[in-house]
Amino acid sequence: MAEVHLIRRERFSSAHKLSKDEWSPEKNYEVFGKCANPNWHGHNYQLFVTVKGEPDPETGMVIDLKLLKRIILDRVIEDLDHRNIDLDVEWMKGKMSSVENIAIGIWERLEGEIASHGATLHRVRVYETENNIIDYYGG
Amino acid sequence: MAEVHLIRRERFSSAHKLSKDEWSPEKNYEVFGKCANPNWHGHNYQLFVTVKGEPDPETGMVIDLKLLKRIILDRVIEDLDHRNIDLDVEWMKGKMSSVENIAIGIWERLEGEIASHGATLHRVRVYETENNIIDYYGG
Amino acid sequence: MAEVHLIRRERFSSAHKLSKDEWSPEKNYEVFGKCANPNWHGHNYQLFVTVKGEPDPETGMVIDLKLLKRIILDRVIEDLDHRNIDLDVEWMKGKMSSVENIAIGIWERLEGEIASHGATLHRVRVYETENNIIDYYGG
Amino acid sequence: MAEVHLIRRERFSSAHKLSKDEWSPEKNYEVFGKCANPNWHGHNYQLFVTVKGEPDPETGMVIDLKLLKRIILDRVIEDLDHRNIDLDVEWMKGKMSSVENIAIGIWERLEGEIASHGATLHRVRVYETENNIIDYYGG
Amino acid sequence: MAEVHLIRRERFSSAHKLSKDEWSPEKNYEVFGKCANPNWHGHNYQLFVTVKGEPDPETGMVIDLKLLKRIILDRVIEDLDHRNIDLDVEWMKGKMSSVENIAIGIWERLEGEIASHGATLHRVRVYETENNIIDYYGG
Amino acid sequence: MAEVHLIRRERFSSAHKLSKDEWSPEKNYEVFGKCANPNWHGHNYQLFVTVKGEPDPETGMVIDLKLLKRIILDRVIEDLDHRNIDLDVEWMKGKMSSVENIAIGIWERLEGEIASHGATLHRVRVYETENNIIDYYGG
Numbered sequence: 121m122a123e124v125h126l127i128r129r130e131r132f133s134s135a136h137k138l139s140k141d142e143w144s145p146e147k148n149y150e151v152f153g154k155c156a157n158p159n160w161h162g163h164n165y166q167l168f169v170t171v172k173g174e175p176d177p178e179t180g181m182v183i184d185l186k187l188l189k190r191i192i193l194d195r196v197i198e199d200l201d202h203r204n205i206d207l208d209v210e211w212m213k214g215k216m217s218s219v220e221n222i223a224i225g226i227w228e229r230l231e232g233e234i235a236s237h238g239a240t241l242h243r244v245r246v247y248e249t250e251n252n253i254i255d256y257y258g259g
Numbered sequence: 260m261a262e263v264h265l266i267r268r269e270r271f272s273s274a275h276k277l278s279k280d281e282w283s284p285e286k287n288y289e290v291f292g293k294c295a296n297p298n299w300h301g302h303n304y305q306l307f308v309t310v311k312g313e314p315d316p317e318t319g320m321v322i323d324l325k326l327l328k329r330i331i332l333d334r335v336i337e338d339l340d341h342r343n344i345d346l347d348v349e350w351m352k353g354k355m356s357s358v359e360n361i362a363i364g365i366w367e368r369l370e371g372e373i374a375s376h377g378a379t380l381h382r383v384r385v386y387e388t389e390n391n392i393i394d395y396y397g398g
Numbered sequence: 399m400a401e402v403h404l405i406r407r408e409r410f411s412s413a414h415k416l417s418k419d420e421w422s423p424e425k426n427y428e429v430f431g432k433c434a435n436p437n438w439h440g441h442n443y444q445l446f447v448t449v450k451g452e453p454d455p456e457t458g459m460v461i462d463l464k465l466l467k468r469i470i471l472d473r474v475i476e477d478l479d480h481r482n483i484d485l486d487v488e489w490m491k492g493k494m495s496s497v498e499n500i501a502i503g504i505w506e507r508l509e510g511e512i513a514s515h516g517a518t519l520h521r522v523r524v525y526e527t528e529n530n531i532i533d534y535y536g537g
Numbered sequence: 538m539a540e541v542h543l544i545r546r547e548r549f550s551s552a553h554k555l556s557k558d559e560w561s562p563e564k565n566y567e568v569f570g571k572c573a574n575p576n577w578h579g580h581n582y583q584l585f586v587t588v589k590g591e592p593d594p595e596t597g598m599v600i601d602l603k604l605l606k607r608i609i610l611d612r613v614i615e616d617l618d619h620r621n622i623d624l625d626v627e628w629m630k631g632k633m634s635s636v637e638n639i640a641i642g643i644w645e646r647l648e649g650e651i652a653s654h655g656a657t658l659h660r661v662r663v664y665e666t667e668n669n670i671i672d673y674y675g676g
Numbered sequence: 677m678a679e680v681h682l683i684r685r686e687r688f689s690s691a692h693k694l695s696k697d698e699w700s701p702e703k704n705y706e707v708f709g710k711c712a713n714p715n716w717h718g719h720n721y722q723l724f725v726t727v728k729g730e731p732d733p734e735t736g737m738v739i740d741l742k743l744l745k746r747i748i749l750d751r752v753i754e755d756l757d758h759r760n761i762d763l764d765v766e767w768m769k770g771k772m773s774s775v776e777n778i779a780i781g782i783w784e785r786l787e788g789e790i791a792s793h794g795a796t797l798h799r800v801r802v803y804e805t806e807n808n809i810i811d812y813y814g815g
Numbered sequence: 816m817a818e819v820h821l822i823r824r825e826r827f828s829s830a831h832k833l834s835k836d837e838w839s840p841e842k843n844y845e846v847f848g849k850c851a852n853p854n855w856h857g858h859n860y861q862l863f864v865t866v867k868g869e870p871d872p873e874t875g876m877v878i879d880l881k882l883l884k885r886i887i888l889d890r891v892i893e894d895l896d897h898r899n900i901d902l903d904v905e906w907m908k909g910k911m912s913s914v915e916n917i918a919i920g921i922w923e924r925l926e927g928e929i930a931s932h933g934a935t936l937h938r939v940r941v942y943e944t945e946n947n948i949i950d951y952y953g954g
Contacts, residue, residue: 124359125394133666135552135577135621140873151874153881159621160552162579164666170394175363178279179290180355185391186292204552204576216875220819224870249550249581252880255820255865263915264950272527274413274438274482298482299413301440303527309950314919317835318846319911324947325848343413343437388411388442402637403672418734429735431742448672453641456557457568458633463669464570494736498680502731530741533681533726541776542811587811592780595696596707597772602808603709689944691830691855691899715899716830718857720944760830760854805828805859 125242126182127170130192132201135162136217160204165222166247167196169230173239183239191237195229219248223256231258264381265321266309269331271340274301275356299343304361305386306335308369312378322378330376334368358387362395370397403520404460405448408470410479413440414495438482443500444525445474447508451517461517469515473507497526501534509536542659543599544587547609549618552579553634577621582639583664584613586647590656600656608654612646636665640673648675681798682738683726686748688757691718692773716760721778722803723752725786729795739795747793751785775804779812787814820937821877822865825887827896830857831912855899860917861942862891864925868934878934886932890924914943918951926953 137160138152148156155161169192173182199209205217211229215221223246234241244256276299277291287295294300308331312321338348344356350368354360362385373380383395415438416430426434433439447470451460477487483495489507493499501524512519522534554577555569565573572578586609590599616626622634628646632638640663648658661673693716694708704712711717725748729738755765761773767785771777779802790797800812832855833847843851850856864887868877894904900912906924910916918941929936939951 122363122395122398124362125396126359127392127394129390129392131666133578133580135579138875151879154619157619157621157625159624160577160579161550161619161621162552162577163550164581168392175357175359178355180277180357180360182359184290202571202574202578204574204578207576208574216873218870218875220821220870220877221875223819224817249548251824253822253824253863255822256817257820259817261919261951261954263918264952265915266948266950268946268948270527272439272441274440293480296480296482296486298485299438299440300411300480300482301413301438302411303440303442307948314913314915317911319833319913319916321915323846341432341435341439343435343439346437347435388409400641400673400676402640403674404637405670405672407668407670416736429740446670453635453637456633458555458635458638460637462568494734496731496736498682498731498738499736501680502678529685531683531685531724533683534678535681537678539780539812539815541779542813543776544809544811546807546809585809592774592776595772597694597774597777599776601707687944689856689858691857710897713897713899713903715902716855716857717828717897717899718830718855718859719828720857720859758849758852758856760852760856763854764852805826 122174123172124175124182125170125172126185126188127168128185128188128192130167130169130189130197132165132167132197133162134165134200134203134205135160136205137161138216138218140216160206163248165200167192167226168243168245169241170243170245171234171239172242183234183237187237188234191230191233195233196226219246219252219254220256222246223254227256227258261313262311263314263321264309264311265324265327266307267324267327267331269306269308269328269336271304271306271336272301273304273339273342273344274299275344276300277355277357279355299345302387304339306331306365307382307384308380309382309384310373310378311381322373322376326376327373330369330372334372335365358385358391358393359395361385362393366395366397400452401450402453402460403448403450404463404466405446406463406466406470408445408447408467408475410443410445410475411440412443412478412481412483413438414483415439416494416496418494438484441526443478445470445504446521446523447504447519448521448523449512449517450520461512461515465515466512469508469511473511474504497524497530497532498534500524501532505534505536539591540589541592541599542587542589543602543605544585545602545605545609547584547586547606547614549582549584549614550579551582551617551620551622552577553622554578555633555635557633577623580665582617584609584643585660585662586658587660587662588651588656589659600651600654604654605651608647608650612650613643636663636669636671637673639663640671644673644675678730679728680731680738681726681728682741682744683724684741684744684748686723686725686745686753688721688723688753689718690721690756690759690761691716692761693717694772694774696772716762719804721756723748723782724799724801725797726799726801727790727795728798739790739793743793744790744795747786747789751789752782775802775808775810776812778802779810783812783814817869818867819870819877820865820867821880821883822863823880823883823887825862825864825884825892827860827862827892828857829860829895829898829900830855831900832856833911833913835911855901858943860895862887862921863938863940864936865938865940866929866934867937878929878932882932883929883934886925886928890928891921914941914947914949915951917941918949922951922953
């Protein structure tokens, strides 16, 4: 049968910064540049979630798109959108909010939930800006 | 030698709906939401066709791009553009016009023809909207 | 005081065609080209609504954006999205569904409602495709 | 002679929120929605600066583009990019950081400087997201 | 009656440079920067042509879009696309190929032809890159 | 551990043509179409470089993004931007400047340098236009 990849885009607008409390401001600036500015900055993140599976013979759909959208909103966007990733997001606590770690965190929020509905999470793609993008395919 | 992927974008504007005649309007709406509205709706679809192969040592090209464009127009766009996918397209008859099935249908229209010109179809990507995208790599 | 223009984007996916019942198929094709194909086609329309006014000194906002979004959804998107513009939309009845007429129709749906909330509709912009766009500033 | 408008795009990624200290959290949430979340959120803002004038007969240019870019970076982007608009930006102090007020603030930062180089600022356009945009043409 | 603006996008890919033969390489580099590099560089230009008029009561269209496209291709794109603007384009001879002058040149190529078909050219917009854009409204 | 793909976009604006000196103009035109026009044309190329690796546990980053940007600018963009690929670029000498060969050439310029910093080049993607794109994953 035909395996197909379905990609769904959602967006979130969040504040974050990159810095380590145990480092001096100088060291933080040297490593993270302006991303270390103390009062945070922010981005319009774009999230592309890829789910793979075989289209249902009756509906022609890999997964009910309304369901997939609901899962992404409930498990990811609700937590991140119009929030501070460093201060507000339980599942990012103790991690640097690099776009790499955000993508890994989103994967962990989605993988089981999507599997429980009979589809397979294939990739999480996150745009931080139009120039900086992360793809994560799971561990 | 160096295998390279060439991606060509084309577009088509089509009408379609998602519904099954043997289901009640209520069941269709429950499964397909507003996509089941009876008088059709439509999209500006974007199609990205990926062909792989080794660049010709003389021309530097994987495939003659004018030829690839001609194949995509003749085999796919001519049939779909400014048409109703459910009513007008021979090779979609009897299938739900989900973007999954459209991508699979386009693959079947292109694979042999591209192979007959010495290149290999690698992926068909179809954007239904800026938020809903399908990738198909063949059966 | 400072007059500012606020632009809000919304989208709708609709079917339509361009043809006149009183013309022959040949004449319709001659005038409207493939847009006259009988079983409809469709587009992902993009709508940009521009409202002008002075920012409220307390809130800094020309108009409550949640309200503006609600007005556009209720008065325009609800009617057009996932519909057939020629068959389903009361306020387009008897008009050709050219993007010019769609823009004028949207203006008429929005102008009074926006005025009743103390702001002024300045422009309706509609993208039919990435190549065809209409701006309407009112009669 | 021929007056021409030159538009230059620059970008900045900033944190902000919309809330008034003298209001209760409930009132702030009622007026500003999720934009009032206390720990800030952020955006990839896009700034389009329009300058008008006659092209120099020798160079064909309305204004030296390297100079215009330098002015925008020095007077605007340097202050806003990777900053918190509410906490870090001198010329936004005491104002709500609505995109309306950001556009007005940018106008005030640029108008005199551009005039001192013989050109005229015509419009400041700021995208907060792909859906929310402000145009400001001066007082 | 209702005046409407119709905007049509077309594209061209051209080579050019900015330099004056009567200036030294140093002076050219000082004024035009890397745009003065002697062996040319190039761009994917985007052209947006705005035509205004009243929609025809029968067709709903400001101008026959097939005709407008034909005029733009014949009078502008044919000359510029896959050409060197400095060497190949008769109507740019003796002018710096700044995007300002390209926009003015395109206006002059289109204004009379569009007028002869009963519509009015309103604006020529040219994108040189995603960051550099010119608008021209005529002399 | 978690392997992650980081994608960085950069841009360059260059002139080129496709033609072989040993072929007649007619043969060149037959094979390459308008790309063979003798005085060059040009493009705004977009380059997406994908690097893979495990995020550093301390910084959360696959590679220092400032370093990656520096490598891409020094090894690729500096040579190509505002240049003629056929005349000015040492590492494209003797090759057709097809977008396939440009992508391969960029790979060769980046692979070793990125490896020497502990990361792995995974893919070079080059957009010649919004319709023509090449992906190269190495030999």
